[in-house]
Amino acid sequence: MKRQPEIGSAELPLVELDDVLQHRARIGAVVLLARHEQLSFSRLKALLQETDGNLGAQMRKLEDAGYVAVRKEFQDRRPVTWYGLTAKGKRALSQHLAGLERLIRQARRARG
Amino acid sequence: MDHLERLEGDLSFVRGALDTSTRSKSPSALYILWAVIVLIGFALVDFQADLVAAFWAVAAPAGFVASAYLGWRHARRIGQASASDGRRYLLHWGAVLVVVALAVLLGTSRAMPSGTLHTMILLLLSLGYFTAGLHLDRTFLWVGLLMGAGSVVVTVVPLYAWTAVGIALAVSLSVAGMREGRSREATT
Numbered sequence: 001m002k003r004q005p006e007i008g009s010a011e012l013p014l015v016e017l018d019d020v021l022q023h024r025a026r027i028g029a030v031v032l033l034a035r036h037e038q039l040s041f042s043r044l045k046a047l048l049q050e051t052d053g054n055l056g057a058q059m060r061k062l063e064d065a066g067y068v069a070v071r072k073e074f075q076d077r078r079p080v081t082w083y084g085l086t087a088k089g090k091r092a093l094s095q096h097l098a099g100l101e102r103l104i105r106q107a108r109r110a111r112g
Numbered sequence: 113m114d115h116l117e118r119l120e121g122d123l124s125f126v127r128g129a130l131d132t133s134t135r136s137k138s139p140s141a142l143y144i145l146w147a148v149i150v151l152i153g154f155a156l157v158d159f160q161a162d163l164v165a166a167f168w169a170v171a172a173p174a175g176f177v178a179s180a181y182l183g184w185r186h187a188r189r190i191g192q193a194s195a196s197d198g199r200r201y202l203l204h205w206g207a208v209l210v211v212v213a214l215a216v217l218l219g220t221s222r223a224m225p226s227g228t229l230h231t232m233i234l235l236l237l238s239l240g241y242f243t244a245g246l247h248l249d250r251t252f253l254w255v256g257l258l259m260g261a262g263s264v265v266v267t268v269v270p271l272y273a274w275t276a277v278g279i280a281l282a283v284s285l286s287v288a289g290m291r292e293g294r295s296r297e298a299t300t
Contacts, residue, residue: 024122031126032133040191047129075188082191100119107116 016099018092020065025050025058030067030093033085041081059083067092138249139186142179143289147282149175154278157230158271164230165216176209201248208240230274234263251288258284 021027028048033039039047045055062068067089071082085093149171156164183201187193212233219229238259245253262277269276 024125027122028126028129031130035130036133036192036194037196038193043133043191047133049129080191082193100123103119 016095017103018096018099020061020067021092021096023058023061024048025055026062027096029055029059029062029083030085030089033068033083034090034093038082038084041083044083062089065089065092133192135250138251138292139182140289140293142182142186143251143285143292145175145178145182147285147289150285151278151282154281155275157274159275161226165220168212168216172209172212176205179205204244204248205240208237211236211240231263231266234259234266234277238263251292255281255284255288 021030025048029039029044032044032047041055041059044050044059045052048055050058059068059070063070065088066086068083069086071084073080073082153164153167153171156167180202183198187198215224215229215233215236218224219226224232238256240256241252241259242256245251245256258281259277262281265277266273
């Protein structure tokens with residue numbers, strides 16, 4: 001079987017990939033927010049199939065990086081946390097996706 | 113599993129989540145509302161033709177406003193609010209409403225006989241629903257097709273054709289509404 005090149009190796013240099021977005025839940029949340037503008041915590045949890053604790057931790061990392069903005073409100077007397085993508089988050093996603101495209105092209109070339 | 117495979121797995125997972133999030137957008141109540149409006153409005157053509165214009169003059173804009181409110185409330189309830197999606201829905205259905213109102217003006221100015229006008233409005237609605245099915249919510253697609261078939265039925269069948277088409281559309285809208293409700297329960 002042909003050996004697959006490793007990301008970060010000489011064949012596939014690690015270019016312009018954002019560390020914060022190299023996690024399934026975090027890239028998922030950012031892509032969903034880029035499409036839908038505002039998503040609640042419970043909607044993200046259902047779409048990304050994450051537990052409360054894990055999603056909470058991942059969203060905090062995105063918040064700390066300045067990629068998402070948080071808004072809390074009461075809906076039918078229940079607290080609802082809404083997330084939206086910031087301009088910095090949009091730029092980061094765009095650069096990360098461009099980096100992924102380049103990586104995939106390089107991987108295809110390396111695989112022959 | 114190497115990095116590249118993990119990356120591919122992550123991207124495929126994200127695509128799946130995105131597909132689920134865009135699958136259904138309209139609340140069940142919206143379908144039921146239009147099922148009732150369509151049933152009454154179409155049956156009036158056969159049973160009380162003089163009330164048709166007055167009924168639609170009130171029901172169409174009121175239904176439009178009620179639909180916008182139901183859509184907004186639904187978006188907040190499921191936790192997925194998009195202003196750009198809202199604008200697209202408002203522009204689409206607003207344009208349908210305006211075009212139908214302009215067609216009614218043609219009818220009232222006697223530029224078109226009322227029988228032809230009713231069929232033309234049904235065709236316009238059919239196009240409105242069909243394009244909504246293509247661009248906004250797939251569920252509207254077959255309602256649009258059914259309306260298109262209905263416009264043929266009302267020109268061919270002489271008696272109670274409008275009532276029959278109204279019942280068929282009300283049933284299809286109600287079934288679509290119930291299916292939406294069920295599929296949403298399954299994804300949340």
